Amino acid sequence: MIVEFGAFALVLALMLSVLQTGLAAAGRVRRSPLLAGGAEGAALAAAFATALAFGALIFAFATSDFSVSNVAANSHTDKPMLYKVAAAWGSHEGSLVLWCLVMTGFGAALTRARGLPFGLKTSAVGVQGGLGALFLAFAVFTSNPFARIDPAPLQGASLNPLLQDPALAIHPPMLYAGYVGFSVTFSLAVAALIEGRAFSGFWPAWGRWMRPWALASWVFLTAGITLGSFWAYYELGWGGWWFWDPVENASFMPWLAGAALLHSAVVTERRGALAGWTVFLALLAFTFSMLGAFLVRSGVLTSVHAFAVDPERGLMLLGILAFTAGSAFALFAWRAPQLKGGGLFAPISREGALVLNNLFLTVAAVTVLLGTLYPLILEAATGATISVGPPYFALTFVPLMVVAFLILPAGPLLAWKRGDAKGAMQRLAVAGGLAIACGFIGWLAFEPKKALSAAGLAVGAWLILGALAEVVERVRLFRAPPSRVHLAEVGRRLKGLPLGAWGMTLAHAGLGLFVLGAVVETGFKTEAAAPLPIGGEVHAGRWAVKLDKVEIVEGPNYLAERGTLTVTSTDGRAFPKTVTAERRFFPAGGQTTTEVGLDFRGLDDVYVVMGERRMTQDGQRAWTVRVYDNPWARLIFLGSFVMALGGMLSLFDRRLRLAVGGKKKRPSPLGGEGGSRSETDEGALSARSISEAGV
Structure with a gap:
């Protein structure tokens, strides 16, 4: 019914x-x-x-x-x-x-x-x-x-x-x-x-x-x-x-x-x-x-x-x-x-x-x-x-989009109707210098062939620092600045900024965070795959992943092979962590899916996928395990x-x-529409x- x-x-x-x-x-x-x-x-x-x-x-x-x-x-x-x-x-x-x-x-x-x-x-x-x-x-x-x-x-x-x-x-x-x-x-x-x-x-x-x-x-x-x-x-x-x-x-x-x-x-x-x-x-x-x-x-x-x-x-x-x-x-x-x-x-x-x-x-x-x-x-x-x-x-x-990102921080610093490009660039000079420094450090820290990725780091930093520079400029210009600006006065001006200004700053800074995450994850990720028996190990970038055990578990509407794996850093600087990855079979639809094991390491992800079971040449059971080292992947979604x-x-x-508006009615000037x-x-x-x- x-x-x-x-x-x-x-x-x-x-x-x-x-x-x-x-x-x-x-x-x-x-x-x-x-x-x-x-x-x-x-x-x-x-x-x-x-x-x-x-x-x-x-x-x-x-x-x-x-x-x-x-x-x-x-x-x-x-x-x-x-x-x-x-x-x-x-x-x-x-x-x-x-x-x-x-x-x-x-x-x-x-x-x-x-x-x-x-x-x-x-x-x-x-x-x-x-x-x-x-x-x-x-x-x-x-x-x-x-x-x-x-x-x-x-x-x-x-x-x-x-x-x-x-x-x-x-x-x-x-x-x-x-x-x-x-x-x-x-x-x-x-x-x-x-x-x-x-x-x-x-x-x-x-x-x-x-x-x-x-x-x-x-x-x-x-x-x-x-x-x-x-x-x-x-x-x-x-x-x-x-x-x-x-x-x-x-x-x-x-x-x-x-x-x-x-x-x-x-x-x-x-x-x-x-x-x-x-x-x-x-x-x-x-x-x-x-x-x-x-x-x-x-x-x-x-x-x-x-x-x-x-x-x-x-x-x-x-x-x-x-x-x-x-x-x-x-x-x-x-x-x-x-x-x-x-x-x-x-x-x-x-x-x-x-x-x-x-x-x-x-x-x-x-x-x-x-x-x-x-x-x-x-x-x-x-x-x-x-x-x-x-x-x-x-x-x-x-x-x-790169060109658009380079222009973006200057817009809020220009005046309406007629702006001063030189003045805007001067107010962004510190942000620009720091962004270039970030890109240069990235180029030195990683391989020279990653120059484009290092440039992407500079663009992401430029967006974030440009958004911060816009806040600094709004605080300075919100009222006629005194000869000496005290912290209490700065706090009062920050509090007086409209929510729309803060929203724009957050949106632009969030775009910069996204660019940083996308550039680093895409340019510097590493991956590896290997058939692992119980106790086997595979290395991907800074991480080593060891397959500890595999067990059969029953879910509400599926059966799964669940692998328990230990993630350790190859340089010994990070403590080991345990993750689980699964292959699930759903009898109702006859479909098989994978459940990824994710090890969150600050801004980075160690991403583990367990594949099908197979037999090695020496007769051991092994499971294909793929591991991705995804640096700064958190920033993409954050x-x-x-x-x-x-x-x-x-x-x-x-x-x-x-x-806004009054309550008293009067004839509408909009063409006699009866408003x-x-x-x-x-x-x-x-x-x-x-x-x-x-x-």
Whole structure:
């Protein structure tokens, strides 16, 4: 009964989303607050109905209701409860319901946004409802998660063992919150194109309204990608953290577009410039998100991350992508002449630095797009197959980002409108000197052939030290500096810095930590593999790994060969530690997986994988053991989470969440739209507060 209730709730959510779109359109055309309020009510109800449907799906998985086809294909009675629940979004159908839940949830949150003019908000709610209706229709008519089977099997087929992991229980919701969060910036961009220049200062105010949504989506996406990368690192057993897999790229492209959007929105908010470019990026970020959904679900890719579904449903997703993106970009082309103007600025200025930042991020996203789609296009056109892997991205993507990283610390030190490049470089002189010293020390400490890696060390140090230099400069300039600055005064100034400033510093410093980790782990990692009998030993870099014993253990839904190994340092400077590595066999699906043994050594990882059992020439049993010495691997994931933490801290900045305005009503100046004083004053005041507060 609960399953049928869930199916009904999903259909109801679809009808409510359609109603939301219709009421919003009618309310916008008739300038009726009553109809607009009805659209907002429908948005809240659609989110509630989708949540009920998703709850019913989780209930079916938790109770092992194998009469539901989706449950029978992705769950098993022997699975731990955590993975039964996580299996609700481990399939195409279930993850699509999660996608719809996040989309309608963001739509409901949009109705609670304060300060938006009547026309802009109503149009955005309508567009968001239309997006929700499209994906809910796709779920209801082609990917029903509640479809029954008869007779029901006694046991399910179980979820892919690789997905039975705590990180993968959290990764999809975080990733989808990032993916789908950009639907709000998409809706606000389309609404802005519909509205045009509604009043003086519209675009700065629009940039302010849009930026928190973009920032929240970028934070979620950063955390989701990091969790997915960490899962691939310790679960797949190949020793790396990023392979430029097409599905990995599908999440990386909206991240790059979102980062560019955040920086462009700052210019639009602060100076009223780059409005057209910011709108374009807002459309592009969600378009990349929908492209990722198509690549993962269409069956055109073979990947451990992909859902293997039939091409017909993939074509329907492609149709949704073509309709939504095509309509939005056509509207953008039509409205483009009205998006010109805004504040003028010199090439050497903070605006100029942000424009340059946007250029590199956008071109980098295009290189990832080409590397991802070119093999698919070539195969479809000629039948030939080609592999585009890390060498392509090392030659195209990496140089672009290196140049962007070199420029990045100077941007916050330049003034708006017209900056002083010489002054900025002088303030960064100490950071630059220390960064060069770090690179030189790295070059001396490692082999001369690692010169590029040593240069990467200098770039990572430059980003971190540049972020610190920006804090020092903000403290010095926060108030007119006294002749002698005391520690108490410095502390007071540090405390007075806005959260947005600290968030930007953390994000840039986190990027530097990530670069340091990625450069050192990639450039200086070592590996070794050998068949080891009990008591055998293999050496990798600074570490020796000895196989102590192998035993058979029984898990909740698997059998495993568990190897116990001792890790010692070859130079005797580190104490020995014991790790375990496993080969697991899952009878329900007939699959075998590896469980990596990780020995955390400060910033470094000793990464151990136990392979198949074999017989040596002298008749002994041996197990293939691979060992990786991954220096500074911790910084890769730590830096990424510091970036997400910086973005989250910025979200709490008063200037991003402040809603102001009076309560007394008066006729709206926005073309007779029937708004209130609180609506219109909040819009005008938002634009004014932007110019006063800065970034």
